[in-house]
Amino acid sequence: MNALFSELLASGPVVTDGAWGTLLYMSGLPMGDSPDAWNLTHADRVEKVARSYTEAGAQIVLTNTFGANRLTLKKHGLADRAAEINRAGVEISRRAAAGRARVFASIGPTGLMLMTGETSEDELDAAFEEQAEALAKGGADALVVETMLDPAEAASAVRAAKRTGLPVVACMTYSAGKKKDRTVMGTTPEQAVEVLTQAGADAIGSNCGQGVEGFIPICQRLHAASPLPIWIKANAGLPEMENGEVVYKTTPEQFAAHVKPLVEAGASFIGGCCGTNPEFIRAVRKTLAA
Amino acid sequence: MADLNALRQAVINGDHTSARRITEEALGENTDPLQIVTGCLVPAMDEVGRLFEEEEYFIPEMLLAARAMKESMELIRPRLTATGAPSSGRAVIGAAKGDLHDIGKNLVASMLEGAGFDVHDLGVDVPPEKYVEAVKTVKPHLVCISTLLTTTMPALKKTIDAIDAAGLRDSVKIMVGGAPVTQQFADEIGADGYGENARSAVQKARELTARGAA
Numbered sequence: 489m490n491a492l493f494s495e496l497l498a499s500g501p502v503v504t505d506g507a508w509g510t511l512l513y514m515s516g517l518p519m520g521d522s523p524d525a526w527n528l529t530h531a532d533r534v535e536k537v538a539r540s541y542t543e544a545g546a547q548i549v550l551t552n553t554f555g556a557n558r559l560t561l562k563k564h565g566l567a568d569r570a571a572e573i574n575r576a577g578v579e580i581s582r583r584a585a586a587g588r589a590r591v592f593a594s595i596g597p598t599g600l601m602l603m604t605g606e607t608s609e610d611e612l613d614a615a616f617e618e619q620a621e622a623l624a625k626g627g628a629d630a631l632v633v634e635t636m637l638d639p640a641e642a643a644s645a646v647r648a649a650k651r652t653g654l655p656v657v658a659c660m661t662y663s664a665g666k667k668k669d670r671t672v673m674g675t676t677p678e679q680a681v682e683v684l685t686q687a688g689a690d691a692i693g694s695n696c697g698q699g700v701e702g703f704i705p706i707c708q709r710l711h712a713a714s715p716l717p718i719w720i721k722a723n724a725g726l727p728e729m730e731n732g733e734v735v736y737k738t739t740p741e742q743f744a745a746h747v748k749p750l751v752e753a754g755a756s757f758i759g760g761c762c763g764t765n766p767e768f769i770r771a772v773r774k775t776l777a778a
Numbered sequence: 779m780a781d782l783n784a785l786r787q788a789v790i791n792g793d794h795t796s797a798r799r800i801t802e803e804a805l806g807e808n809t810d811p812l813q814i815v816t817g818c819l820v821p822a823m824d825e826v827g828r829l830f831e832e833e834e835y836f837i838p839e840m841l842l843a844a845r846a847m848k849e850s851m852e853l854i855r856p857r858l859t860a861t862g863a864p865s866s867g868r869a870v871i872g873a874a875k876g877d878l879h880d881i882g883k884n885l886v887a888s889m890l891e892g893a894g895f896d897v898h899d900l901g902v903d904v905p906p907e908k909y910v911e912a913v914k915t916v917k918p919h920l921v922c923i924s925t926l927l928t929t930t931m932p933a934l935k936k937t938i939d940a941i942d943a944a945g946l947r948d949s950v951k952i953m954v955g956g957a958p959v960t961q962q963f964a965d966e967i968g969a970d971g972y973g974e975n976a977r978s979a980v981q982k983a984r985e986l987t988a989r990g991a992a
Contacts, residue, residue: 726958728960729967734932
């Protein structure tokens with residue numbers, strides 16, 4: 489294991505952060521706008537999200553750079569500001585963490601399909617390389633490739649992240665199939681382990697796509713297939729609609745009740761995805777400390 | 779003689795080169811274009827949908843099959859129009875306002891086309907007023923709205939409400955879909971139908987338009 493992960497995991501499983509998007513929308517981000525652009529225009533509000541997680545006890549905070557690759561930013565007319573947005577994103581999380589938490593910078597999918605020719609391997613490689621380099625320059629401690637659906641795109645991002653010399657976490661989203669154990673592209677946890685390990689991942693994981701209970705079998709399978717540390721970021725159940733608002737019904741306590749089973753299933757890094765907030769992270773931290 | 783069984787198999791296998799070649803052969807021999815669609819493409823896409831539900835096919839296989847079907851349809855469509863063959867109905871489809879994701883929406887659009895619908899694709903990030911406009915101009919039998927994000931789920935309701943407010947609600951059937959959408963959610967916002975996946979969306983579309991036409 490790399491030195492950073494060894495140090496972090498020396499005293500047991502580590503708490504990461506929770507959802508960012510929902511908190512940014514609550515701070516006034518208009519629907520359909522680029523959340524990542526806020527690193528330049530609303531840095532104070534982005535920093536508040538990162539700080540809320542640090543204060544809740546997160547030992548690792550991510551960055552507001554999930555969609556900050558030039559292919560996604562292009563949809564908002566911001567392709568040429570990719571490097572700047574990524575660097576700013578890391579700097580914001582570092583300020584918020586203020587040495588109390590490590591900053592793992594987020595790299596999400598482009599949303600373009602390789603197999604239909606919407607993008608090419610070369611275009612993906614270049615976009616992820618640009619993003620990973622900027623994140624490393626901003627001072628990230630590690631890089632997290634997350635919410636990936638297509639193994640080819642995930643591998644491109646992991647290879648680019650790896651070239652920076654930083655440790656790399658690689659996660660895919662399992663939400664398809666009767667057992668919700670495939671990505672929408674049909675990838676199984678075992679196939680993901682093979683592809684992501686070969687691309688150079690230092691930790692393997694899963695985030696988003698389903699409620700926390702569904703992550704236990706996924707975690708077991710990832711752990712059985714790989715000696716690498718396992719990273720889990722689960723949703724707060726499935727979204728429901730109430731009075732025109734999207735709500736998640738899982739409570740922080742219900743979520744935290746799955747922490748021990750996740751650790752038993754092999755999880756080393758535990759946090760939340762859609763529908764979670766600092767209260768969830770506080771509850772996870774408390775459970776792990778107990 | 780063009781081998782229509784082989785065409786069906788080519789679509790199922792996602793082999794667009796063969797699909798195009800056999801379609802050209804068949805049309806060259808003056809095969810009834812409607813016969814190719816109903817006897818060949820529709821059953822092929824049904825089978826693709828079944829394989830998807832059986833979890834033998836995932837999105838990559840679906841996309842390849844849809845492409846093969848589309849290439850065949852492109853050759854057939856001019857002939858169909860020339861013979862005045864009836865379509866299954868007109869459908870307007872798009873991703874909800876604020877949502878830039880189109881993989882699922884495109885898949886449903888292709889499958890609807892494969893089922894003989896005349897599909898008008900409004901694209902992504904479609905505001906409610908654009909749907910209202912399309913309902914007025916296209917006069918569809920069916921409106922399909924998709925969302926991948928949970929954050930844009932309320933836009934589905936706003937779109938239905940806008941069509942209602944424009945006094946057009948009774949003229950169309952409305953279907954919703956996308957990863958976070960459930961039957962319960964579809965019922966809550968007053969949609970007529972919901973498809974858990976592309977195949978069930980097409981089945982529902984057939985049901986709804988058959989009822990609408992009665």
